[in-house]
Amino acid sequence: MSRRSGKSILANFGSFADVKDQDDRENTDTPKRDMPGPTRAPGRVGAGVIGATQRSLNDLIEQRDRLQAIVESGGNVELSPNVIVPSPFPDRLADDTDKEFEEFKRSFKETGQKVPIQVRRHPEKEGVYQVVYGHRRWRAAKELGIALKAVVVELDDSELVVAQGIENGQRQDLTWIERALFVATMDDAGIRTKDIRAALSIDDAELAKMRSVCRVVPRDIIRSIGRAPSVGRPRWLELAAAVAAQGAEKKLRETLSADKVMAMASDARFRRVLASLKEASPETKNLTKLYGLGGQELGTIAVAKGVVRIALPTSRGADFAEFLERELPSLVEQYVSTKSGDS
Known part of the structure; x- marks a missing residue:
């Protein structure tokens, strides 16, 4: 698997939110980093994304700060997993095996949910919510038949994909082709190229390669x-x-x-x-x-x-x-x- 060098652009500016998805480390006591203030100088980024950084750094910082404020204004609630549906922008392909998920579900059942998932209200269905991130926790709770702790935020489609992309960028466990399919899904939904680049912290050349593979x-x-x-x-x-x-x-x-x-x-x-x-x-x-x-x-x-x-x-x-x-x-x-x- 080809991995991007270094962290995502936005990851260099600190955690997106205290409620960030920790699916693959849900039950560990990993210390959280404090969110740096808006005037703190960003960390260094890899050479592969330096062009994108020069072009849209201020936009990305502004987007990060705005989404952070939205997250902090959301309220913690308990929701039935039956009123929650996946994100309209899937970014993961099925695993070859469910063994890892079964282990995750067992741990989830034994120790409980430590980190809330993030959801938004469904734009068309009253009383229904869409996952922004935390899909594995939602699936585990649904199969176990238990309520979920959630943070409800107000996000439009562009903000949702940026938030979803930031979270996945910080985990850095999506494969290259999953990221390319995520781009194709966003293109189909009419998400602006600027927001797609911000969601995945990629430059125009990398975006063109991802689009070309999914076209062919x-x-x-x-x-x-x-x-x-x-x-x-x-x-x-x-x-x-x-x-x-x-x-x-x-x-x-x-x-x-x-x-x-x-x-x-x-x-x-x-x-x-x-x-x-x-x-x-x-x-x-x-x-x-x-x-x-x-x-x-x-x-x-x-x-x-x-x-x-x-x-x-x-x-x-x-x-x-x-x-x-x-x-x-x-x-x-x-x-x-x-x-x-x-x-």
């Missing part, structure tokens, strides 16, 4: 592959390029339909799917990488049996794709003019 690889196939915790961005981009080059959706579905493949852990499923696309074929044999003047990879081109497939999953490749779209009509005219004198 069908989401149901991604979900069938699963979390793939050991698979990072480069290999997902490799898979997307292979899918685009071969038009291989049917091949992927056939591979994943096999019972022995679906019985594998998600990392193994990913490897099997990628290997199925690398098997010798005229298209893969003639696959050629495309590079820009500076040596940056743009994508690949494959020519076989009169079929040309160009895959441009990189951010620079997206610019090249727009160029091709503009210039293709004139290229066709040039070709036709060269053939006009042929007998």
Whole structure:
């Protein structure tokens, strides 16, 4: 799994809230950090996000402070888990096994709930709440049939995804493809690009890569592959390029339909799917990488049996794709003019 270097941008400014989700350390006595004041200088951030920091640092601090105030103004209540539904913006794929959750549920039952979950009122259903974070605690309480301590806050959709992204960024346990699917879900809901970047503490280049993979690889196939915790961005981009080059959706579905493949852990499923696309074929044999003047990879081109497939999953490749779209009509005219004198 490819991990981001360092903490999320917002994590460098201190905890998002005292009620932050601690699903994977619910029953430990981890000391909480105090929220720094708004004038405290931020900590250092990794080089991978320095562009985003320079561009929107003040916006992120303002967003953090505003959401912090909203959280602090919320009230602690007890709610039946039956009146709570998941966030409308799912950010996790199913685990390969429920063993860890069963252990969590047992501990939850024995020691009780130590940290409230955070919810907002459902925008369309009276008396119903949506989870902002704390999904595992909600699921455990629902299965155990016990009430939940919750903090109710007023958040619109943009604020919800930012709050959800901050919490997940501080835990840093989402895989790369889960984060990419979270981006796709936010795009579908019309969340502004600025808010998506803030939610995941990513820059424009990383956002473009996440979007490109989810545009090329069908989401149901991604979900069938699963979390793939050991698979990072480069290999997902490799898979997307292979899918685009071969038009291989049917091949992927056939591979994943096999019972022995679906019985594998998600990392193994990913490897099997990628290997199925690398098997010798005229298209893969003639696959050629495309590079820009500076040596940056743009994508690949494959020519076989009169079929040309160009895959441009990189951010620079997206610019090249727009160029091709503009210039293709004139290229066709040039070709036709060269053939006009042929007998």
